[in-house]
Amino acid sequence: DGGITQSPKYLFRKEGQNVTLSCEQNLNHDAMYWYRQDPGQGLRLIYYSQIVNDFQKGDIAEGYSVSREKKESFPLTVTSAQKNPTAFYLCASSPRTSPTGELFFGEGSRLTVL
Amino acid sequence: KQEVTQIPAALSVPEGENLVLNCSFTDSAIYNLQWFRQDPGKGLTSLLLIQSSQREQTSGRLNASLDKSSGRSTLYIAASQPGDSATYLCAVVGSQGNLIFGKGTKLSVKP
Numbered sequence: 709d710g711g712i713t714q715s716p717k718y719l720f721r722k723e724g725q726n727v728t729l730s731c732e733q734n735l736n737h738d739a740m741y742w743y744r745q746d747p748g749q750g751l752r753l754i755y756y757s758q759i760v761n762d763f764q765k766g767d768i769a770e771g772y773s774v775s776r777e778k779k780e781s782f783p784l785t786v787t788s789a790q791k792n793p794t795a796f797y798l799c800a801s802s803p804r805t806s807p808t809g810e811l812f813f814g815e816g817s818r819l820t821v822l
Numbered sequence: 823k824q825e826v827t828q829i830p831a832a833l834s835v836p837e838g839e840n841l842v843l844n845c846s847f848t849d850s851a852i853y854n855l856q857w858f859r860q861d862p863g864k865g866l867t868s869l870l871l872i873q874s875s876q877r878e879q880t881s882g883r884l885n886a887s888l889d890k891s892s893g894r895s896t897l898y899i900a901a902s903q904p905g906d907s908a909t910y911l912c913a914v915v916g917s918q919g920n921l922i923f924g925k926g927t928k929l930s931v932k933p
Contacts, residue, residue: 712865714865741921748925749925750911750923750924750925750926751911751913751923753920753921796863798865798866800866809854810854810856810868810871811856811866811868811913811921812868813858813865813866813867813868814865815864815865816863816864816865818863
């Protein structure tokens with residue numbers, strides 16, 4: 709079945725450590741996105757990519773980094789510079805880049821900093 | 823700056839009731855509007871996508887309408903069931919081409 713796979717589902721990190729969240733899609737979508745979801749704040753855009761080897765910062769990119777070496781993969785690294793990394797992270801993809809087309813989401817990764 | 827508001831933040835109804843969820847946006851220059859469902863601890867599931875040229879979309883017991891001039895969309899759920907309990911989010915693609923989300927309405931359908 710086509711879809712978006714995020715891993716791991718749950719992740720615990722000690723302060724000062726970098727962690728990488730995986731996002732893979734087999735929908736042949738050009739655009740991929742990373743969102744952060746916090747209680748009461750809705751979804752906020754971290755990074756997005758419209759084509760391989762290119763990506764743009766979203767509203768809250770500080771403390772995060774991404775890469776887009778393959779069309780189907782868009783990993784997110786949460787660095788030690790991110791002040792409050794505990795959150796639910798959602799990856800999404802869309803068949804259309806600009807303006808954004810219909811968005812499809814993965815199941816999410818919950819990161820907890822101990 | 824585009825802002826998307828969903829009122830109420832939470833709603834509780836008895837099973838079988840028809841209900842309407844509201845979504846309003848401040849800038850009527852949108853490309854499309856999408857409704858999502860989110861179950862606790864899960865990702866978002868796309869329910870309906872309405873293009874700016876459309877007035878409504880239907881899928882099963884769900885009907886979404888769009889009135890760009892008034893900056894409003896409604897999601898109508900017919901004959902609600904306990905399985906409909908979830909948080910419902912709307913999102914608009916504005917003139918900048920990016921997606922802006924509302925904070926959602928948490929729906930509880932009581933048996």
